Ligand SMILES: Nc1ncnc2c1ncn2[C@@H]1O[C@H](COP(=O)(O)OP(=O)(O)O)[C@@H](O)[C@H]1O
């Protein structure tokens with residue numbers, strides 16, 4: 001099996017769904033953000049604070065490149081599509097699934113979240129909208145499969161992904 005990469009905005013469920021999908025397919029799962037935290041030895045907010053967003057993106061790019069590119073599910077961070085090198089790496093190595101959710105749903109899911117530095121401070125709905133508008137075309141242009149998760153339970157999303165997987169050369 002090739003790698004399966006989950007991409008999409010913060011709060012669309014990449015981390016959550018990657019683990020559920022891994023269980024169903026009996027394939028190992030890596031969350032890129034977790035690998036980054038391990039490698040850097042500090043939390044994501046701390047990396048942003050001390051090294052800035054570009055410092056984080058450098059580590060993210062390096063980490064993505066080092067992850068297994070076969071027989072593996074990778075939950076990426078929402079900004080992975082910002083770098084062309086990352087988009088090319090994922091396209092070369094696997095199937096890319098874009099998880100979507102409405103702004104209202106993302107707000108609900110991340111209401112009290114303090115772990116996503118790009119969403120803290122200011123009006124969260126506005127931040128989500130601005131960032132999403134800037135990234136939408138990148139998600140669209142990178143993904144092979146697109147799944148709307150709004151109002152859907154984890155199992156439903158996993159089954160929807162599984163039902164489409166055989167359309168691809170995984
Ligand atoms: N389908 C869903 N329905 C409701 N809540 C969800 C769903 N998927 C994820 N969540 C919740 O939303 C939050 C963000 O999910 P997460 O998997 O961390 O998203 P991402 O990795 O895309 O940022 C978590 O609290 C998670 O439990």
Ligand SMILES: O=C(O)C1=C[C@@H](OP(=O)(O)O)[C@@H](O)[C@H](O)C1
Nearest residue numbers: 009010011033077078079116117
């Ligand atoms: O969208 C982004 O730029 C980011 C998304 C986060 O991951 P999730 O998408 O899993 O929340 C994490 O990588 C970091 O806070 C930056």
Ligand SMILES: [Mg+2]
Nearest residue numbers: 014015033076
């Ligand atoms: Mg995540």
